Amino acid sequence: MSVIEVGNVSKSFVVENSKILVLDNVSFSVGNDEFVCLVGPSGCGKSTMLRIIAGLEKADSGKVLFREQPITQPTPKIAMVFQLFGLLPWKTALQNVEVPLEVLGMEKEKRIHIAEEYLRMVGLEGFENTYPHDLSGGMKQRVGIARALALKPEVLLMDEPFSSLDELTAKTLRELVLDIWRNPTLPTNTFLMVSHNVEEAVFMADRVIVMSPRPGKVIGEVKIDIPRPRAEYLRERAYFGYIDKVVELLEESKTETKTESLLSLTAKRTNKL
């Protein structure tokens, strides 16, 4: 049974009085215990897709289901990790993890206890009272992950979670995320990640869904059949074979679309930030 089901979703934005189609009839599903990666060039609408699943944006048409129920607004069952961490700068690491629990109406002692527990899990013991300003990028993303997990969601959405980190930090955090995914004691076991890093996607995912440049369409799907933990398979032919397959799909779609139109949407995204 699929946890998340996306069927024929289309979405367009109005930019300076002209309508731009960003998602065109996108369909895919994410099963229980699955780790799925959405890969595509910048501006292909993969982040928008993720935001629709999170309930932050509404699709123009099509259906978005979480356990058969349509998603209309954000729910604690689906948590999200942001590219730029999305931490509240005026709250300490602990408070950042604690605050969503407060919104749920949990009492103070209990939520502090939970927040401490999750910070320890992501390796931030001793940094509870530090403000984001004084944390490194990697540490900020650890707080972001702890905050998402503390809600005990079923689904974890990640929007390019490692792309603003240096490669060494990113590597450590990828392992951390995979450990969390495999941890049977945690309720969170369905992961959907957006990435434009093909190696990262092949390394982490069970399935890689490839999207075309704008308007984003699903142009292919690659099932990654490498045993886990995968670190020891990184030099094997199979790994590179999967990477080539994904890159091939991306290259094919590139020739069909004008690069020019791509640029304008990238610019729009930058403005939004």
Added chain:
Amino acid sequence: MRRYAISFILGLLIICGMTWLIMTFVSNPEIKNLPLYTFSTVSRIVVTLLISVVWGVSFGIFAATNRVASLILTPFIDLLQSIPILGYFPMVISFLFALGPLGVEFSVIVLLFTSMAWAIFFGVLGAIRGIPTNVTESARSFGLTGWRYTRHVLLPAIAPAVVSGANLAWCDGWFFMIAAEYIQYKGDVIAPSSGGLGYLLAKVAYFYKDMNLAIILLVFITFIVVYFNTLTWHRLMERASTGTFKPIFRMDLSGVGKLGIAKATGWIHLGKLHWPRSLSLVPQRLRKYTHIEKIVATVLALSAVFFILYTVFGQFPTFAIIQEGFNKPPANELVLLPLLIGLTMGRLTIAYGISLAVAISMGVLAAEHKRFATVFYPLYDIGQGVPILALFPVIFLGLNGLIGIPRIALELTCIIMLIFDMIWYMFLNIVSAVKNIPTEIKEVSQLLGFKGVKRITHIVIPSILPSIVTGSILSWGTGWNTIIFAEYMPSTEPSIPPLSIPGLGSLLDKAGYEFGNTVVLVFLLSIVAIIVLLIEGLVWRRLLRKFEKYHVEV
């Protein structure tokens, strides 16, 4: 460009039409000079604006690129700008009055210059210092030096700062124009021989006590300010903020109305960050001492000050003038100085408290309800264009008619003026902060289910806190200016003494205008400067540093 020309001519036509209407339907002996007065006020402001831009840009570039120049110029100009501009006024008048009618004209221009130039200077300085190193380095690696560097890097980088600084100067010019054109000096009313709108407004309100005409003139002036503001500055802002600079320097000048000002003032304060910091460090340094060391240090410092004062005032015959100045009126009122400072600070605090509360609630409302924002922003934009000082005679006239006791009317007018004046700066900063809450923070708050009060206390208020501090600094600055003007009202005729309410501002005005006592004037000015710098160093800088962490790095 053609559309601009058409709108410009249309604006001129509307102004001509309004002038004609006013002249036809209003019977007042002064009104026949309306075209001349309008012309002289506008040209005065434009001329001073041009001078200020040229000075600000050249000195700004000079100070930003030359270490020695920066070391000397920046603190000096910073000190000048921390003294309320209206405080210079009596001094400049007494110096330039000797030159006759031309002197009066000249002193008005000097004063306008002091109200316009600093913002441009610090804007340019901040913009150049804010050019990212990767840009300067890449420019150097491509061999851009000298004029080429200026043309391709410096000028584009400072363009937004110059535009928003000049916009600020245009508004400030109108603000002070009203105060500069009607002055009572040693019993005489002094105005530039070519007159001016400020003179006309004051005359109508004080002399003829014609409330209707005063309001008509106020609308007239506001129209000129707002129309050309929207027409010229908004377009310039848009041009300066789009194009090549924005993606490189991430400057966002677009937005509601003159929100660019918020940026400009941000730069001003960036530019001077290094300066009053030393003051705020004094208590920290003191904290390291032991109790006895503190006492010794205090005694030593006090005796040093006493010694200097004693030598300066007691020993040198050249300083007999100073002694003499302290013997003449209004030096006798200096005994009451602590009380006067208290009264003035009290007025400022009351006005600040009210503006703070109103501005925060309006800012939060605008953040929470889009509909409120769409109604409120344009209103706010027009309100911002009203030259606040021009309201003074009108409000006083109205309140005096209602209450009948001039002193109480003046007291109320003073506080209302302060509120009007301070609230815009607070609101300006708060709104731009509310608008600039990063998308990710908004998404997080939505995702985590923040609603209502929780959203306001956890998301909105913390994210606007740094801007509240910046707004507070600015509104106290402008408040000091206004209070010097608002505690004292020139009288209608030479025979009647001017009306004033006790305070630091009115004493300053008395020393300058009534008695021409420069010594007391300078003394009072330095007291004001000390108070301003102390509050800034001890309160605002600390808060700014505390809230620095609240900025979201994107």
